[in-house]
Amino acid sequence: AKSQGRGRYVVYTPDMDRHGAEQARIAADLRVAMDTGQLHLVYQPIVAMAGGHLYGVEALIRWNHPQRGPVGPVDFIPAAERTGLIVPLGAWILGEACRQAVRWQQELGDRAPHTVSVNVSARQLREAGFATDVAAVLQQTGLAPDRLTIEVTETAVFDGGTALNELHAIKALGVTIALDDFGTGHSSLGLLRTCPVDTLKVDKSFVDDVTQGGQQAVVAEALIHLSNGLSLRAVAEGVETAEQADALYRLGYRYAQGYFYDRPMPAADLSARLSEPEMR
Ligand code: C2E
Ligand code: CA
Numbered sequence: 001a002k003s004q005g006r007g008r009y010v011v012y013t014p015d016m017d018r019h020g021a022e023q024a025r026i027a028a029d030l031r032v033a034m035d036t037g038q039l040h041l042v043y044q045p046i047v048a049m050a051g052g053h054l055y056g057v058e059a060l061i062r063w064n065h066p067q068r069g070p071v072g073p074v075d076f077i078p079a080a081e082r083t084g085l086i087v088p089l090g091a092w093i094l095g096e097a098c099r100q101a102v103r104w105q106q107e108l109g110d111r112a113p114h115t116v117s118v119n120v121s122a123r124q125l126r127e128a129g130f131a132t133d134v135a136a137v138l139q140q141t142g143l144a145p146d147r148l149t150i151e152v153t154e155t156a157v158f159d160g161g162t163a164l165n166e167l168h169a170i171k172a173l174g175v176t177i178a179l180d181d182f183g184t185g186h187s188s189l190g191l192l193r194t195c196p197v198d199t200l201k202v203d204k205s206f207v208d209d210v211t212q213g214g215q216q217a218v219v220a221e222a223l224i225h226l227s228n229g230l231s232l233r234a235v236a237e238g239v240e241t242a243e244q245a246d247a248l249y250r251l252g253y254r255y256a257q258g259y260f261y262d263r264p265m266p267a268a269d270l271s272a273r274l275s276e277p278e279m280r
């Protein structure tokens, strides 16, 4: 393992340097991981900024490798995408997140997260029948469609093909659709007309220097006006400081996610937090 700074260690070589053999090795390890319970989901709160109330959570995958220790999703999701393993892996993630959402509703009643967001890769969206799988998972778990949010990137949707059809079918089920990392793709504005989107997740890069009043701050401001004008919910991603939160609030943002509020946490930790009377 070599240090990458920021206290993070890469256990496989960086994605750019990988050749087919290593991709295949990661995918093979991942397949074992799926079958032996090395994978789990953590959940990061999405909060209503005004009162700090929890609005929803985003499910994020974690891999605890028996030899290598924790491996982050940026170190294995690309390999899973390229090998196609993301399709069964993504199905497991979706099922697990929906089951957990139902558990929270049973445990916590109206204190449960209003929505659970699940990241979906381009590769999954391109599989014809993805929407049918989503419908089946909702039926099997008993989760109400409006309690599920599917997060897709602009690039995934722009891929064309069946992606847009699948999204419309998912939307027709009553599921919420969020565009992830918004503003970093290259198809943003046209996509808002063709894609049945409910939520824009404004990328961390626009949040980072929102207090500096530079170009990124101008874009952050434009994006909240755009969201409001189109009646979309905007979520500011990667909010790390009170200053950023204040600046975003002044621009008109009402929903945020980031280390300033909460880190991603195991489901049980979130249950415990939401059980406390003051943590609604
Ligand atoms: P993403 O969907 O944009 O998820 C947000 C990432 O930002 C997460 O990293 C989260 O832990 C991190 N984050 C949240 N708040 C802050 C903050 O205040 N500061 C900083 N520096 N980071 C923050 P994570 O969990 O490492 O995931 C990275 C990416 O891997 C995700 O980006 C997503 O693209 C992908 N990913 C994660 N879980 C899944 C999954 O279940 N399925 C798929 N297809 N992709 C996933
Ligand atoms: Ca996401």
Ligand code: CA
Pocket: 180, 181, 201, 203, 237
């Ligand atoms: Ca994001």
Ligand code: CA
Pocket: 181
């Ligand atoms: Ca991202």
